[in-house]
Amino acid sequence: MKPGSIAIVGAAETTEMGHIPNASQIQLHANAGLNAIRDAGLTAADIDGYACAGEIPTNVAHYMGITPQWVDGTYVGGCSFMLHVRHAAAAIAAGYCKNVLITHGESGRSRIGLVRPVTQPESYAGQFELPFGPSGPPTMFTIPVMRYMKTFGLTHEQLAMVAVIQREWASRNPRASHKDPITVDDVLNSKMIAYPFRILQCCLVTDGGGALILTSADRAKDFPTRPVYVLGTGESTESPIISQMADYTSSRAFRISGANAFASAGITHADVDHLMVYDAFAHLPIFGLEDLGFVPRGEAARFIWDRNTAPAGKLPMNTSGGGLSYMHSGMYGMYALQESVRQMRGIAPAQVDGAKISVCHGVGGMFAASGTIIMSNSSVN
Amino acid sequence: MAAPDVKYSPKPTPETAHFWEGTRSGELRLQRCGSCNHTYFPPRPFCPACQSEAIRVVPASGKAKLYSYVISHRPAPGFKPPYAIAVVELEEGPRMMTNIADCPQTPEALQVDMPLDVVFEKLDDEITLPLFRPAKGVGR
Numbered sequence: 001m002k003p004g005s006i007a008i009v010g011a012a013e014t015t016e017m018g019h020i021p022n023a024s025q026i027q028l029h030a031n032a033g034l035n036a037i038r039d040a041g042l043t044a045a046d047i048d049g050y051a052c053a054g055e056i057p058t059n060v061a062h063y064m065g066i067t068p069q070w071v072d073g074t075y076v077g078g079c080s081f082m083l084h085v086r087h088a089a090a091a092i093a094a095g096y097c098k099n100v101l102i103t104h105g106e107s108g109r110s111r112i113g114l115v116r117p118v119t120q121p122e123s124y125a126g127q128f129e130l131p132f133g134p135s136g137p138p139t140m141f142t143i144p145v146m147r148y149m150k151t152f153g154l155t156h157e158q159l160a161m162v163a164v165i166q167r168e169w170a171s172r173n174p175r176a177s178h179k180d181p182i183t184v185d186d187v188l189n190s191k192m193i194a195y196p197f198r199i200l201q202c203c204l205v206t207d208g209g210g211a212l213i214l215t216s217a218d219r220a221k222d223f224p225t226r227p228v229y230v231l232g233t234g235e236s237t238e239s240p241i242i243s244q245m246a247d248y249t250s251s252r253a254f255r256i257s258g259a260n261a262f263a264s265a266g267i268t269h270a271d272v273d274h275l276m277v278y279d280a281f282a283h284l285p286i287f288g289l290e291d292l293g294f295v296p297r298g299e300a301a302r303f304i305w306d307r308n309t310a311p312a313g314k315l316p317m318n319t320s321g322g323g324l325s326y327m328h329s330g331m332y333g334m335y336a337l338q339e340s341v342r343q344m345r346g347i348a349p350a351q352v353d354g355a356k357i358s359v360c361h362g363v364g365g366m367f368a369a370s371g372t373i374i375m376s377n378s379s380v381n
Numbered sequence: 382m383a384a385p386d387v388k389y390s391p392k393p394t395p396e397t398a399h400f401w402e403g404t405r406s407g408e409l410r411l412q413r414c415g416s417c418n419h420t421y422f423p424p425r426p427f428c429p430a431c432q433s434e435a436i437r438v439v440p441a442s443g444k445a446k447l448y449s450y451v452i453s454h455r456p457a458p459g460f461k462p463p464y465a466i467a468v469v470e471l472e473e474g475p476r477m478m479t480n481i482a483d484c485p486q487t488p489e490a491l492q493v494d495m496p497l498d499v500v501f502e503k504l505d506d507e508i509t510l511p512l513f514r515p516a517k518g519v520g521r
Contacts, residue, residue: 120392127391128423129478131510132467133460139453143468147449150493195452195463195488243468243478244423248449 003265004379006089007220007227010040010213011341014105017327018177020207024113028105028209029060036211041224042099047213049097051088052104053080053331054115060103070097076237077364078278078331081212082257082371085337086233088214098215105209106329116330125241137280138202139194141366144248145283146196151249152298154286156196158305160187162282163200163324165310170321172311172350177204178325201282203328210334212341217379228344231357232265232374234258242366249298251363253370254291258361261372262293269294272374273355274343275315276336278362279322285309288361289317292372316352319343333362337373344377388459390508397424399438404509409441409499411473422475443499445469445513448476450493452486465491469513483514 012035014020014028023031029052037044050061051072061068070091074083081102088100107114119125134140148154164184170176182200190200220227234257239245246252262268269292277288289300294315303309309317320326320339327335340358342348360373393401400423403410413420414428415435427434450467453460465486470476482500484490496516503509 121390122392122394124423126389127393127397130389131391131504131508132478132480133388133453133457133464134466134478135453135455135457139451139455139457139466142451143449143466145449146451146493192454192463194454194466197451241478243476248468 001089001093001230001233001264003231004229004376005217006092006214006230007217007379008212008230008341008375009215009220009223009225009227010036010042010211011228011338012036012039012211013335013338014209017175017208018206019109020107021110021112023107023207025105025107025115026055026060026063026113028107028207029055029103030064030105032105032209032211033060033064033101033103036101036213039225040213042213046099047101049088049091049100051084051100051102053084054106066101068097070100076369078280079333079362079364079369079371080331081334081337082233082360082362082373083235085212085214085230085373086235086371089230089233092214092216098219100214101211102214103209103211104331104334106331107207108329109205109207129241129243137366138197140242141281142194142197142283143242144245144367147248148283149196154301156188157184158301159196159201159282160184161305162279162285163187165304165307166279166318166322166324168311169319169350170325173321173326174349176321176326177206178321197281201324203280203323203332204325206327206329208327208329208335210338212337226345226377228341228375228377229379230373231267231376232261232263234260234264234372235370237369238367240365240368245367251287251291251367251370253367254287254361254363257370257372258292261359261374265374267357267374271357272315272359274319274340274352274358275309275317276340276358276360277317278332278336279318279324280328280332280363282324284363285317292359292361311350319348319350319352333371336360336362340373340375344375346377386458388504390504393507396426400424401508403440404501404511407501409443409511410438411441411471411475412436413439420473420475422477441499442472444472444516445497445499447481447491447493447495447497450481450491452488452491467491467513469497477511480512481514482512
């Protein structure tokens with residue numbers, strides 16, 4: 001795919017966000033999807049490509065009244081939507097379809113019609129992890145951090161600062177779940193979940209959804225929205241179980257996905273104005289900054305501590321408040337993409353002045369998969 | 382309605398039966414590739430490094446070091462929080478998830494890189510879990 005040849009021309013989240021007790025999960029898909037279709041000035045009849053994760057695409061396409069000629073149900077966890085964008089761009093370039101809708105809806109908090117994968121007792125996770133007492137991502141995704149701390153000297157205070165700075169961003173976002181400022185002490189005195197992680201270093205559990213519409217850049221000018229061009233993309237996978245992640249201080253999937261995104265976009269790190277790094281837990285922005293190559297290994301915590309990613313910093317990161325303070329329904333990647341699109345459209349609540357290039361980096365499972373999308377409000381960089 | 386307070390029970394497959402037979406008889410079993418000499422875990426009937434099927438089952442020494450861990454404060458069937466969920470690195474190279482037995486479940490007692498020895502905990506007639514405890518003695 002040539003950089004800038006595909007554009008995002010529709011983007012929207014669910015009308016409500018956070019606690020939505022009056023909608024099932026498939027309705028959250030439809031609500032976000034229909035909002036995005038309206039945003040793009042289209043009707044459902046114009047959508048000829050469709051992708052989603054978790055739900056079977058057949059179910060949602062039928063529910064929404066969409067007749068796709070191209071379908072993608074890639075489901076690798078919370079970064080699935082980054083992979084959908086990448087696959088959709090390739091499909092449009094190949095001529096398989098013209099207008100691709102990607103939806104996400106998740107009743108993570110209210111759990112109405114929630115679809116979640118079942119871990120079979122015969123799987124690697126079932127045989128070699130679950131017998132040892134992990135109870136969800138807070139007790140598994142976090143396991144590498146003690147090794148990272150010993151290797152690089154990451155401190156508890158530095159890990160807490162990640163949440164503090166993201167709350168600063170969230171305080172600027174009216175739709176954020178948590179907006180009240182917090183301090184490092186607040187984080188370190190919050191409820192212990194899985195040492196060294198406390199509750200303020202763990203993501204929210206909310207309801208919501210989001211949707212994107214992609215088309216070819218040469219058609220983008222016919223749409224009412226400011227086009228956001230896809231410059232570069234990457235994706236990869238590593239281990240489905242955290243115990244088999246090769247290096248507890250660096251994600252192979254992050255490195256491959258990020259490097260391919262930068263190479264295909266033809267940009268350097270100095271070109272990046274805005275960054276989203278999927279933050280299910282406070283260590284993920286640290287891994288993301290390093291594995292994407294923004295800072296050398298072992299230096300991300302200090303980079304964050306020194307306010308480089310904070311409001312008025314040189315690399316604004318997770319400007320919506322992220323999964324820690326904005327919203328996290330279970331698979332967060334769609335909300336990271338939405339914030340990158342808002343920043344490129346120039347309409348984000350905490351808008352980064354003059355931002356032209358945004359990097360949006362996702363994780364799936366627990367360092368199990370990754371997807372990276374680089375976008376811009378200019379088709380040429 | 383409380384869940385039964387017993388640990389999650391794994392189900393062996395044809396590809397992993399030798400591992401669970403091993404723990405039942407007090408032996409920690411790995412696999413080694415005859416083509417590239419890679420020693421690996423979890424089990425599969427070919428080498429994940431070179432895909433050779435010329436592999437054999439080998440006993441591990443049972444010596445390991447604590448690679449990383451969390452101390453979970455969340456409820457889980459069969460566990461009394463707080464308890465450590467650990468990943469250990471075996472002397473032979475592979476890593477595995479486990480629990481640390483005979484040790485206070487505290488950051489002070491659980492030091493990354495501390496030497497450990499395997500110990501076996503019988504769950505039921507079919508499943509015996511490999512746990513690890515702090516190594517005894519000096520010279521390691």
